[in-house]
Amino acid sequence: NAGVMQNPRHLVRRRGQEARLRCSPMKGHSHVYWYRQLPEEGLKFMVYLQKENIIDESGMPKERFSAEFPKEGPSILRIQQVVRGDSAAYFCASSPQLAGVEQYFGPGTRLTVT
């Protein structure tokens, strides 16, 4: 059973460009979570999604960030007009249909904004 997959693993963008980060949950998992880790800090919750629904986006910055988890395909975290402060590691986690159980983390996407 493959684990949570994220791609790309490393992404370099210039200021003002768009970044798209992809997350494929573990097989059978329908809950996806995105977390951001700034350098030398812990992970911070961004958004929680189920298929075709955003359940909790209270951790998402108000502007430039959006997330989706379509019926088919991976979950996408999209950052428009990136700035240097967006440089971070972005981790996706997934859990099975029943909420309130352990989340399994992907390898992360390390975004560098130049």
Add this chain to the structure above:
Amino acid sequence: ELKVEQNPLFLSMQEGKNYTIYCNYSTTSDRLYWYRQDPGKSLESLFVLLSNGAVKQEGRLMASLDTKARLSTLHITAAVHDLSATYFCAVDGWIGETSGSRLTFGEGTQLTVNP
């Protein structure tokens, strides 16, 4: 808002010594997780603590949970160099079936074990 505090944030210790990392959290929760992270890597799940009084051990690491005190500890016994990493605790702030879970992480404890 759920807050999670770890201490110490930095820990340098000699091989063979024992030490404890503490994780305090601010609201009621019955689920607490410990993770290990090596530089540039993802999180490796170490322990899942699901009830008051839970104690789990794996090798030189032992974790416990006291939900009444809102405290978890990660005890390191006879440290070895391979344990050098950053350790995070995370508390599940599960709101309910309609809102699901979100993990709130501590700041992390950067452990260095010196030969």
